[in-house]
Amino acid sequence: MTSKTDQALIQKAFQERMDEDELMNCMRCGFCLPSCPTYIESGQQEAQSPRGRIALMKAVVDGLIEPDEEVERSLSLCLGCRACEQVCPSGVRYGHLLEEARDIIAQHKRMPLHVRLVRKFVFAGLFPHQERMRKAASFLGWYQRSGLQTLVRKTGLLRLLPASFRQMERVLPDVPTAKELKNRPHRLNPDGSAKKRVAFFTGCLMDTMFMTTNDATMRLLQLAGCEVIIPPSQGCCGALHGHGGEKELAKELAKRNIAAFEQLDVEYIVTNAGGCGAFLLEYDHLLKDDPEWRDRAAAFAAKIKDISEVLVELGFHQLSLRVAPQTVTYQDSCHLRNVMRTAAAPRRLLQAIEGVEFREMKDADRCCGSAGIYNLVEPEMSMQILDYKMEMAKQTRATTIVTANPGCLLQMKLGIERAGLTESVRAVHLVDLLLEAAEGAQAARGEERIRQTS
Amino acid sequence: MIPNEAKKRLIQIVGAENYDDTKAGRLVYSYDATPQFQSLPDAVIAPRNTQEVAEIAKICNEYRIPIVPRGSGTNLCAGTCPVEGGIVLLFKHMNRILEIDEENLTATVQPGVITLDLMKAVEGKGLFYPPDPGSMKISTIGGNISENSGGLRGLKYGVTRDYVLGLEVVLANGDVIRTGGKLAKDVAGYDLTRLFVGSEGTLGIVTEATLKLIPMPETKQTMLALYQDLEAAARSVSKIIANQIIPATLEFLDQPTLEVVEDYARIGLPTDVKAVLLIEQDGPKEVVERDMKKMADICRSEQAVSVELARSEEEAEALRTARRAALSALARLKPTTILEDATVPRSEIAKMVKAINEIAAKYQLKICTFGHAGDGNLHPTCPTDARNREEMERVEKAFEEIFAKAIELGGTITGEHGVGAMKAPYLEWKLGPAGIAAMKAIKQALDPNNIMNPGKVFAKSTRKRVVVTR
Numbered sequence: 001m002t003s004k005t006d007q008a009l010i011q012k013a014f015q016e017r018m019d020e021d022e023l024m025n026c027m028r029c030g031f032c033l034p035s036c037p038t039y040i041e042s043g044q045q046e047a048q049s050p051r052g053r054i055a056l057m058k059a060v061v062d063g064l065i066e067p068d069e070e071v072e073r074s075l076s077l078c079l080g081c082r083a084c085e086q087v088c089p090s091g092v093r094y095g096h097l098l099e100e101a102r103d104i105i106a107q108h109k110r111m112p113l114h115v116r117l118v119r120k121f122v123f124a125g126l127f128p129h130q131e132r133m134r135k136a137a138s139f140l141g142w143y144q145r146s147g148l149q150t151l152v153r154k155t156g157l158l159r160l161l162p163a164s165f166r167q168m169e170r171v172l173p174d175v176p177t178a179k180e181l182k183n184r185p186h187r188l189n190p191d192g193s194a195k196k197r198v199a200f201f202t203g204c205l206m207d208t209m210f211m212t213t214n215d216a217t218m219r220l221l222q223l224a225g226c227e228v229i230i231p232p233s234q235g236c237c238g239a240l241h242g243h244g245g246e247k248e249l250a251k252e253l254a255k256r257n258i259a260a261f262e263q264l265d266v267e268y269i270v271t272n273a274g275g276c277g278a279f280l281l282e283y284d285h286l287l288k289d290d291p292e293w294r295d296r297a298a299a300f301a302a303k304i305k306d307i308s309e310v311l312v313e314l315g316f317h318q319l320s321l322r323v324a325p326q327t328v329t330y331q332d333s334c335h336l337r338n339v340m341r342t343a344a345a346p347r348r349l350l351q352a353i354e355g356v357e358f359r360e361m362k363d364a365d366r367c368c369g370s371a372g373i374y375n376l377v378e379p380e381m382s383m384q385i386l387d388y389k390m391e392m393a394k395q396t397r398a399t400t401i402v403t404a405n406p407g408c409l410l411q412m413k414l415g416i417e418r419a420g421l422t423e424s425v426r427a428v429h430l431v432d433l434l435l436e437a438a439e440g441a442q443a444a445r446g447e448e449r450i451r452q453t454s
Numbered sequence: 455m456i457p458n459e460a461k462k463r464l465i466q467i468v469g470a471e472n473y474d475d476t477k478a479g480r481l482v483y484s485y486d487a488t489p490q491f492q493s494l495p496d497a498v499i500a501p502r503n504t505q506e507v508a509e510i511a512k513i514c515n516e517y518r519i520p521i522v523p524r525g526s527g528t529n530l531c532a533g534t535c536p537v538e539g540g541i542v543l544l545f546k547h548m549n550r551i552l553e554i555d556e557e558n559l560t561a562t563v564q565p566g567v568i569t570l571d572l573m574k575a576v577e578g579k580g581l582f583y584p585p586d587p588g589s590m591k592i593s594t595i596g597g598n599i600s601e602n603s604g605g606l607r608g609l610k611y612g613v614t615r616d617y618v619l620g621l622e623v624v625l626a627n628g629d630v631i632r633t634g635g636k637l638a639k640d641v642a643g644y645d646l647t648r649l650f651v652g653s654e655g656t657l658g659i660v661t662e663a664t665l666k667l668i669p670m671p672e673t674k675q676t677m678l679a680l681y682q683d684l685e686a687a688a689r690s691v692s693k694i695i696a697n698q699i700i701p702a703t704l705e706f707l708d709q710p711t712l713e714v715v716e717d718y719a720r721i722g723l724p725t726d727v728k729a730v731l732l733i734e735q736d737g738p739k740e741v742v743e744r745d746m747k748k749m750a751d752i753c754r755s756e757q758a759v760s761v762e763l764a765r766s767e768e769e770a771e772a773l774r775t776a777r778r779a780a781l782s783a784l785a786r787l788k789p790t791t792i793l794e795d796a797t798v799p800r801s802e803i804a805k806m807v808k809a810i811n812e813i814a815a816k817y818q819l820k821i822c823t824f825g826h827a828g829d830g831n832l833h834p835t836c837p838t839d840a841r842n843r844e845e846m847e848r849v850e851k852a853f854e855e856i857f858a859k860a861i862e863l864g865g866t867i868t869g870e871h872g873v874g875a876m877k878a879p880y881l882e883w884k885l886g887p888a889g890i891a892a893m894k895a896i897k898q899a900l901d902p903n904n905i906m907n908p909g910k911v912f913a914k915s916t917r918k919r920v921v922v923t924r
């Protein structure tokens with residue numbers, strides 16, 4: 001419950017901070033309704049549509065309505081997938097409105113102590129610190145390897161946790177050991193002559209829980225002819241903070257990353273997680289009111305490129321690539337598609353692999369319901385959206401579901417479990433499949449293993 | 455306000471989950487696609503079937519609670535803005551296609567069916583439902599019927615009215631009546647079907663509709679003609695029709711519109727010409743080819759700088775999508791977009807376009823014009839900013855002159871968007887006092903307590919474009 005005084009503060013902050021022009025730009029045509037997953041899954045409730053949410057935000061600014069629970073409910077049920085932006089003829093930047101509104105509410109709402117502590121721990125204590133992320137990951141690794149996981153699962157201790165966490169626990173990837181979570185190399189040479197010099201954004205979660213995917217990404221860049229720079233002072237992108245109502249922290253993280261990359265003489269800053277990439281791409285918006293950083297942020301953002309785009313540009317899909325015969329479908333990461341506008345490149349790469357029969361699933365561009373930590377905080381809606389997604393995936397008869405974002409990947413694994421398909425279907429990150437394919441082709445030629453770093 | 459007792463009874467009918475009177479729940483049904491209008495309903499109700507609708511109507515009639523039926527709220531005349539409060543009636547549960555009758559070529563649907571969903575469903579059977587408002591991905595059949603919506607294919611195929619064969623309607627007192635049916639011929643009594651089509655929710659609630667389908671045309675071609683002279687484009691329109699060709703689509707876009715549409719759609723539309731015509735023909739292959747060639751020749755003879763055929767269906771669809779997005783794309787220019795709907799006989803299109811430009815210049819406004827040129831139905835649109843009161847007054851005056859001009863040329867104040875609350879003050883210009891009295895007599899007979907969408911069609915006062923908030 002938000003008290004009346006909190007509501008008054010929120011309202012005032014809305015009036016001061018929300019972009020009125022952007023709110024007015026929504027001409028309420030409703031073009032966005034059919035693309036909004038929450039509108040569809042809620043049985044066409046206007047309050048769960050972009051048009052409705054914008055109207056509510058504007059009504060708070062206009063003083064027509066207090067930011068009461070219903071308003072909060074509507075905003076918190078939004079996935080932030082930004083599918084609505086793609087189809088909005090008026091060009092309303094909905095994502096920015098939502099981010100601002102959520103930040104205002106999070107900052108002014110008095111939350112219960114335990115929620116505040118958890119938030120503080122996650123947002124300020126964990127994510128910004130790579131060494132702590134590694135420790136947490138190695139704890140998870142220890143949990144998985146020590147037999148404790150088996151024990152916990154057997155004893156049913158997990159039943160003490162909410163269902164959404166329980167499900168997540170089951171699909172977490174096997175994390176590398178503490179030793180494997182060693183420090184990253186700072187520079188990698190291309191295979192053959194250098195076609196391009198690029199920097200790699202390692203991310204925080206990607207570099208711990210999904211370390212092998214990061215390794216694979218760097219390896220692909222080498223194979224494609226890139227000299228790869230990996231500045232050690234980079235850190236978490238801040239997307240979770242930005243979307244979770246911790247904008248100030250997100251700004252700090254942004255500055256750190258900009259500083260880490262701006263001295264490098266590179267053509268692109270390569271990302272392999274749609275969620276991070278999209279947030280990095282909008283650093284200039286995040287820092288738009290900071291005269292010292294605005295231009296630096298824009299220069300940084302201009303270099304951001306998803307790995308799939310870089311690979312296609314360098315003709316990676318013309319190399320020989322091969323996997324055992326399998327049917328593959330691709331789940332778009334919302335932010336990769338709707339913000340980074342990358343949809344064709346991953347498909348092109350997949351279709352270039354020998355052995356892959358690519359089948360597009362219906363509504364591949366619709367959010368899978370993962371959306372940051374949405375699946376943990378809004379499990380019901382999230383699972384409803386996921387189940388629809390799995391139905392579409394099933395119809396393709398795919399044995400491999402490919403995604404390009406860690407959150408979506410975990411969600412797909414969860415979906416596979418829920419649909420009882422663990423035996424027959426796997427979910428992989430695009431780059432892992434690509435490396436598998438490159439190795440597959442090489443093995444077919446009888447050459448030695450391709451996987452190596454530095 | 456809804457008396458407690460009425461509320462209780464309403465909840466009994468639809469269930470608590472289908473009755474919403476929270477502030478936020480009401481707020482999101484306080485507007486439609488019309489700029490500047492907003493007013494809160496007292497409750498929002500989603501019935502599940504005709505029976506429930508009838509019971510709701512009875513209660514509302516008893517307590518004099520206004521009922522505002524609502525499809526997707528995409529209308530542009532403040533038709534679903536609850537200007538006098540009351541309940542907003544949603545059809546989200548009543549959205550099934552009940553039957554596609556291939557023998558009689560009809561479809562029977564509930565009012566909440568989305569237009570495009572119906573089109574796709576009948577296309578799957580080789581049939582065709584022609585009315586295609588620009589909003590077809592979102593708007594409902596109930597809304598289309600109640601606004602008598604037209605679309606890109608209106609010239610050749612007519613508007614929604616021409617496809618409504620029969621209706622089930624709940625009247626204000628809760629009576630359920632059926633009009634028409636699957637028959638192609640039926641002259642038993644007054645044609646109530648036509649009366650309800652376009653009645654904007656002021657005479658009754660459409661709960662079911664039987665629609666006419668036609669066979670899918672064999673083939674279709676699309677082309678784009680570019681002009682450096684606005685009036686030359688308008689002249690081409692009259693000349694094509696004077697040459698006894700009725701194309702399926704004949705759409706007009708001027709340069710400012712082209713620019714924003716291209717900015718949105720990015721399909722390579724030319725932005726350095728003064729106007730374009732988007733032309734389509736469908737039917738048997740030979741006829742289509744012959745007509746397209748003739749029309750291209752006519753356009754060239756009217757100084758079209760280029761006439762190009764779409765090379766593929768994707769390209770053609772991109773062009774149509776771009777045209778449909780014109781209105782919303784114009785909203786990119788300024789925060790408030792005021793779109794009008796003046797219609798003239800198509801022989802007068804050139805004069806009307808010219809007049810609009812002169813009026814815009816006189817009031818120092820940017821007015822972009824696009825529309826269904828083949829039907830004489832133009833959408834002069836003014837990107838403006840509601841916060842600028844002074845400019846808003848000029849917009850008001852300019853549109854008054856535009857309407858006056860349309861009527862002077864033998865036209866009307868709205869060709870497809872309806873009267874609603876938006877055009878109500880101008881209706882008498884078109885109908886005269888006797889015309890208004892006849893319409894009011896019908897309204898009085900069917901809805902004596904004035905609970906069906908009150909404040910629409912007939913103006914209470916001379917109030918025009920103002921924000922109403924309750």
Ligand SMILES: Cc1cc2nc3c(=O)[nH]c(=O)nc-3n(C[C@H](O)[C@H](O)[C@H](O)COP(=O)(O)OP(=O)(O)OC[C@H]3O[C@@H](n4cnc5c(N)ncnc54)[C@H](O)[C@@H]3O)c2cc1C
Pocket residue numbers: 028029030486487522523524525526527528529530533534545565586587588589592593594595596597598599600601602603604605606654655656658659660661778781782870871907
């Ligand atoms: C971008 C855009 C493009 C458009 N293009 C066109 C176009 O090309 N041609 C055109 O004609 N219009 C167009 N429109 C206007 C609008 O889309 C149409 O009027 C449409 O038919 C409205 O459908 P809806 O379901 O949104 O109805 P709503 O807007 O919800 O309602 C419209 C009217 O119908 C009444 N109503 C709704 N359902 C019922 C029912 N079951 N029983 C009784 N009354 C009911 C309402 O009370 C209201 O008066 C456009 C609008 C937009 C925003």
Ligand code: SF4
Pocket residue numbers: 025026027028029030031032033050051054084087088089090091092782
């Ligand atoms: S498509 Fe854009 S302008 Fe239209 S209602 Fe949605 S957000 Fe508003």
Ligand code: SF4
Pocket residue numbers: 035036037038039048049050053077078079080081082083084085094
């Ligand atoms: S961001 Fe996604 S969930 Fe949120 S309103 Fe837009 S389309 Fe709907």
